[in-house]
Amino acid sequence: MxxxxxxxxxxxxxxxxxxxxxxxxxxxxxxxxxxxxxxxxxxxxxxxxxxxxxxxxxxxxxxxxxxxxxxxxxxxxxxxxxxxxxxxxxxxxxxxxxxxxxxxxxxxxxxxxxxxxxxxxxxxxxxxxxxxxxxxxxxxxxxxxxxxxxxxxxxxxxxKAGDKVKYHIAAVTLSNYLVALMKTSADLWQSFGIPQDEAVTALLPLLKGTVRNIERVGIPGCLTGPIARGDVETVRKHMAALEEGHPENLDIYRVMGLKTLEIARAKGRISIETAQETRDLLNGPGEAPAHDPDYLFIRR
Ligand SMILES: NC(=O)c1ccc[n+]([C@@H]2O[C@H](COP(=O)([O-])OP(=O)(O)OC[C@H]3O[C@@H](n4cnc5c(N)ncnc54)[C@H](OP(=O)(O)O)[C@@H]3O)[C@@H](O)[C@H]2O)c1
CATH class of the missing domain: 3.40.50.720 (NAD(P)-binding Rossmann-like Domain)
Structure with missing residues (x-):
């Protein structure tokens, strides 16, 4: 060759x-x-x-x-x-x-x-x-x-040839959107006076620790934070602060929060009632199908 x-x-x-x-x-x-x-x-x-x-x-x-x-x-x-x-x-x-x-x-x-x-x-x-x-x-x-x-x-x-587009969506979602998530976080730091490069440096150990947890503990066990703990009031506080000062970040917080909630349920540390309350908070006003208490839906 x-x-x-x-x-x-x-x-x-x-x-x-x-x-x-x-x-x-x-x-x-x-x-x-x-x-x-x-x-x-x-x-x-x-x-x-x-x-x-x-x-x-x-x-x-x-x-x-x-x-x-x-x-x-x-x-x-x-x-x-x-x-x-x-x-x-x-x-x-x-x-x-x-x-x-x-x-x-x-x-x-x-x-x-x-x-x-x-x-x-x-x-x-x-x-x-x-x-x-x-x-x-x-x-x-x-x-x-x-x-x-x-x-x-x-x-x-x-x-197979027919797998390629979905395979590539998965790669882009993980790698490119991770960069977008880092930028979203760093932008919030700028709102309390810390420039982007300092914010990225400060946030990197958190990112690396998260990646290590995914590697060592796996999904869903590696998930931490308010949604995994069932701290609904923390999520409420976040949403209120975003609505007031950074409405452009609300959609990403909601959509990623609902995905996080799925993982939190799989981890098994939060009750159905807490999951429902968190889901309703993230979705905003709307009706979940009555037959499936675990159903997650995104407000259109
Ligand atoms: N970047 C990634 O993270 C990544 C990861 C996995 C796969 N890929 C794939 O790898 C491939 C290349 O991507 P890349 O990121 O390496 O791109 P890249 O750094 O932009 O390199 C592309 C190269 O192709 C040359 N080129 C452009 N048009 C040409 C032409 N008509 N004839 C001959 N050479 C030409 C460019 O030439 P000059 O420099 O000479 O002007 C350049 O050096 C793509 O298929 C991409 O999907 C990329």
């Missing part, structure tokens, strides 16, 4: 570097700009900087297209593939359907999606080993993807 990369951004550079460190020959790279291709090649010895996708595909047997999702198909369509080659993309939301132009030449196709967040080149290289990798594709493509993921100490998850 010889590996080439088209698109030398964060994902391409990190995967190329780590695969090369694990003994895979990463032999060719091209990118929109020469500088990005040269930067990737600088992490690896024996990697040729090519003048375009075709040259990469002419040299390598496994070709990663690690460009933005929207141009993957066009790039694949512009290449004369060889039968038996493997075309790979790393998109979380798309299946291998977008590599169909490679299939027309008899090339195999797979998606190797690192379930990870890459915010910069160094961070991406650090984050790769031990990540979960979702793989999808044809038989030969899957075999190559599994082998490479395992070489990166990855936890391999096999997906």
């Amino acid at each position: 010889t590996i080439g990369f088209i698109g030398a951004g964060m994902t391409g550079t990190a995967l190329a570097t780590r695969l090369w460190q694990r003994g895979y020959p990463v032999v060719a790279v091209s990118s929109r700009s020469l500088s990005s291709a040269k930067r990737l090649a600088s992490f690896i010895s024996g990697c040729t900087v090519c003048d375009g996708p075709q040259q990469v595909a002419d040299i390598a047997s496994v070709v990663f297209i690690t460009t933005p999702d929207d141009v993957i198909t066009d790039i694949a369509a512009g290449i004369r593939w060889r039968p038996g080659q493997v075309a790979v993309h790393c998109s979380g939301v798309h299946s291998t359907d977008i590599l169909e132009p490679a299939g027309r030449y008899g090339a195999h196709a797979c998606c190797l999606h690192p379930l990870q967040t890459f915010a910069g080149i160094e961070e991406a290289i650090d984050n790769i080993p031990g990540s979960t990798f979702a793989i999808e594709g044809d038989e030969a493509g899957l075999a190559a993807a599994r082998e490479m993921a395992q070489a990166l100490d990855g936890n391999v998850i096999l997906l």
Whole structure:
């Protein structure tokens, strides 16, 4: 197996570097700009900087297209593939359907999606080993993807093409919305005079402690706080303060509170009556179905 990369951004550079460190020959790279291709090649010895996708595909047997999702198909369509080659993309939301132009030449196709967040080149290289990798594709493509993921100490998850959108929603909800939650918290700190960077520094140990609890104790046992304890008056105080000073945060507090309430019920420390009272508070005025006392609903 010889590996080439088209698109030398964060994902391409990190995967190329780590695969090369694990003994895979990463032999060719091209990118929109020469500088990005040269930067990737600088992490690896024996990697040729090519003048375009075709040259990469002419040299390598496994070709990663690690460009933005929207141009993957066009790039694949512009290449004369060889039968038996493997075309790979790393998109979380798309299946291998977008590599169909490679299939027309008899090339195999797979998606190797690192379930990870890459915010910069160094961070991406650090984050790769031990990540979960979702793989999808044809038989030969899957075999190559599994082998490479395992070489990166990855936890391999096999997906079907139709799973990808839901899989990606889950990833975005966790990773991107966690950033949005951090920003929401830090914004509240600014309202009592603490700037965002200081707030983030102060909040990070709480975030890390929460992640450790999820890892060690699991859901639902890791849940703490007023909803898990059944402190309804605390929730009431929160809602009143938000209504008065930060109404823009009420919806997120309500929606996340109702999800939290589901977990609190599963943890089993609060009674049905307390759960109902909390639910009604979070929902505001409205009727819950009488037949199901545990039913949670969101006011529209
Ligand atoms: N970032 C993440 O957290 C993450 C995580 C998992 C999967 N992914 C997936 O990884 C893939 C790449 O994402 P990324 O975040 O690494 O993107 P990125 O850092 O923006 O890198 C994309 C690279 O593609 C190059 N490029 C753009 N258009 C091109 C074209 N027409 N021909 C050749 N090269 C082109 C860019 O070129 P120049 O630099 O040369 O201008 C850039 O280096 C996507 O499929 C994405 O869904 C990303």
